[in-house]
Amino acid sequence: xxxxxxxxxxxxxxxxxxxxxxxxxxxxxxxxxxxxxxxxxxxxxxxxxxxxxxxxxxxxxxxxxxxxxxxxxxxxxxxxxxxxxxxxxxxxxxxxxxxxxxxxxxxxxxxxxxxxxxxxxxxxxxxxxxxxxxxxxxxxxxxxxxxxxxxxxxxxxxxxxxxxxxxxxxxxxxxxxxxxxxxxxxxxxxxxxxxxxxxxxxxxxxxxxxxxxxxxxxxxxxxxxxxxxxxxxxxxxxxxxxxxxxxxxxxxxxxxxxxxxxxxxxxxxxxxxxxxxxxxxxxxxxxxxxxxxxxxxxxxxxxxxxxxxxxxxxxxxxxxxxxxxxxxxxxxxxxxxxxxxxxxxxxxxxxxxxxxxxxxxxxxxx
Numbered sequence: 001x002x003x004x005x006x007x008x009x010x011x012x013x014x015x016x017x018x019x020x021x022x023x024x025x026x027x028x029x030x031x032x033x034x035x036x037x038x039x040x041x042x043x044x045x046x047x048x049x050x051x052x053x054x055x056x057x058x059x060x061x062x063x064x065x066x067x068x069x070x071x072x073x074x075x076x077x078x079x080x081x082x083x084x085x086x087x088x089x090x091x092x093x094x095x096x097x098x099x100x101x102x103x104x105x106x107x108x109x110x111x112x113x114x115x116x117x118x119x120x121x122x123x124x125x126x127x128x129x130x131x132x133x134x135x136x137x138x139x140x141x142x143x144x145x146x147x148x149x150x151x152x153x154x155x156x157x158x159x160x161x162x163x164x165x166x167x168x169x170x171x172x173x174x175x176x177x178x179x180x181x182x183x184x185x186x187x188x189x190x191x192x193x194x195x196x197x198x199x200x201x202x203x204x205x206x207x208x209x210x211x212x213x214x215x216x217x218x219x220x221x222x223x224x225x226x227x228x229x230x231x232x233x234x235x236x237x238x239x240x241x242x243x244x245x246x247x248x249x250x251x252x253x254x255x256x257x258x259x260x261x262x263x264x265x266x267x268x269x270x271x272x273x274x275x276x277x278x279x280x281x282x283x284x285x286x287x288x289x290x291x292x293x294x295x296x297x298x299x300x301x302x303x304x305x306x307x308x309x310x311x312x313x314x315x316x317x318x319x320x321x322x323x324x325x326x327x328x329x330x331x332x333x334x335x336x337x338x339x340x341x342x343x344x345x346x347x348x349x350x351x352x353x354x355x356x357x358x359x360x361x362x363x364x365x366x
Contacts, residue, residue, distance in 0.1 A: 009076060014039050018047045022057055022070035029067055055079065105218065110210035117146055119193070119200045119210045124153050126195040129160040131226045133192045134182070136165065138204040162230060166245065180230065181249050183237050194222045235339045243335040244273055246327065251280045253323040257288040258353050260319040265331040291356055307360035321350050 006016040014037075021036040022028065030048070034041040048068055051057035055075055059068045110119055123130055140147045154161060154177070163179045166187050193200040197216040203209045213219075237246045250257060267274040278301055281288055288304040293311040318329040324346045328338040340346075 006076075009080070012047075014043065014047050015051055018044060019051055019056055019070055022051075022068055023073070027060070027067045027069050029065060033068060106214040108212045108214075110212065112208050113143060113146070116143065116202055116208055116210045119202065119212050120146070120150050122198070122212065123193050123195050123200060124150075124157060124159065126159060128196060129162065130154070131192075131194040131223060132161060132163040133194075133226055134164050134166060134187055135191060136187075136204075139191060139202075142204050142208060162226070164226075164229070166242075181245050182229070183235060183242055192222065194219060194226060233341045237337045237339070238334070240269065240335050243329070243337045244270060246337045246339060247277065247329070248273075250320055250322050250327060251277060251284070251286060254284055254286055255323045257281075257286060258321040258350065258357075259288065259290045260353065261293065261317075262290050263318050263329075263331055266318070266329075269331070269335060289353075289357060291353070291360060294361070307357055309356050309360045319349065321346060321353060 002020060003016050006019065007013065011019065017037040018033060018039055021033050025032060025036060028036070030041060030044050033039075033048070034044045037044070039047060048057055048059075052059075056071050056079075057068055058071065059066045061067075110116060143150075153159075161177045163177060164182050165179065166182055189203065189205070191202045191204070193202070197214060197219045199213045199215075199219050199222050201211045201213075203211075235246075237243050270277075280286070281303055282301050285303055288301075290304060290306045292306055292308050294308045295311070318331070320327040320329070324341065324343045326340040326342070326346050326349050328340070330336045330338075
């Protein structure tokens with residue numbers, strides 16, 4: 001009880017022990033105080049010096065030796081009163097500072113299409129960047145004409161943007177636009193636009209409602225949350241549709257693809273999508289290298305090279321390397337994929353792939 005009270009007063013753990021020892025010993029040498037308090041003798045000098053500066057300890061000299069005494073406990077009350085008077089003397093100035101720096105939070109509510117347009121037009125005034133979470137198909141459905149106009153204005157004004165969406169088709173394809181596909185478990189019923197010191201939240205269903213918050217504190221909080229997910233290195237996609245979106249992001253990156261053990265399950269699960277995937281590779285001249293297990297008969301497209309390795313070194317999952325990412329695909333019992341964005345991890349897998357590729361047998365089929 002005594003110790004905790006003194007610590008709440010502001011004394012450190014060692015100051016508390018030394019002060020209580022001085023109270024109990026009445027008058028004592030450093031050696032005696034050290035033994036009583038359990039504080040090392042050399043450190044005890046520093047602690048006593050600190051307590052003297054606070055007016056809680058004094059000393060007398062007897063036969064050329066210092067003996068320390070604790071001040072009356074009433075001194076603690078006196079110190080608190082002195083501190084209170086000091087704070088009271090500057091309290092008016094502190095209050096002025098608090099009121100001056102206190103940021104007002106301005107909230108506006110908008111309804112229907114025209115109201116939502118007002119919010120979106122405001123976001124186009126930004127000189128920095130728009131962070132959008134989550135752009136979904138309802139946005140285009142509810143505002144079919146203006147959603148295209150909004151996209152054109154972003155392009156015209158060269159506004160930088162970062163966008164999250166659960167489906168590739170909902171993303172804007174713009175020069176200054178960075179975009180990422182996220183799993184559906186990250187999805188929310190609200191689309192959020194964060195820019196400058198503002199956060200705009202748009203609710204599309206059951207009716208159009210927009211909330212515009214002007215507060216740098218709240219805006220910073222939303223930006224931090226956005227960046228936390230944006231910088232996340234691992235994303236997990238579950239189910240047929242989510243995995244399809246993650247696979248489509250591979251070819252949309254338009255970078256070289258290196259694939260370990262492409263499975264027949266891909267075309268079985270996605271008969272039409274797999275054809276679209278291959279056509280996109282051909283039409284956009286995306287270089288693709290695939291390692292298959294020996295004995296498998298395959299036909300490859302014009303931009304795809306295939307080689308064959310022993311079944312013993314085949315992976316139980318399909319692995320695609322692209323754009324400094326490693327994409328793991330699991331087909332059974334249900335489609336699932338893990339996307340890892342890590343340059344070091346990607347390079348390790350790429351070196352392994354290149355080593356296997358060098359020694360693998362070339363495909364003889366056209």
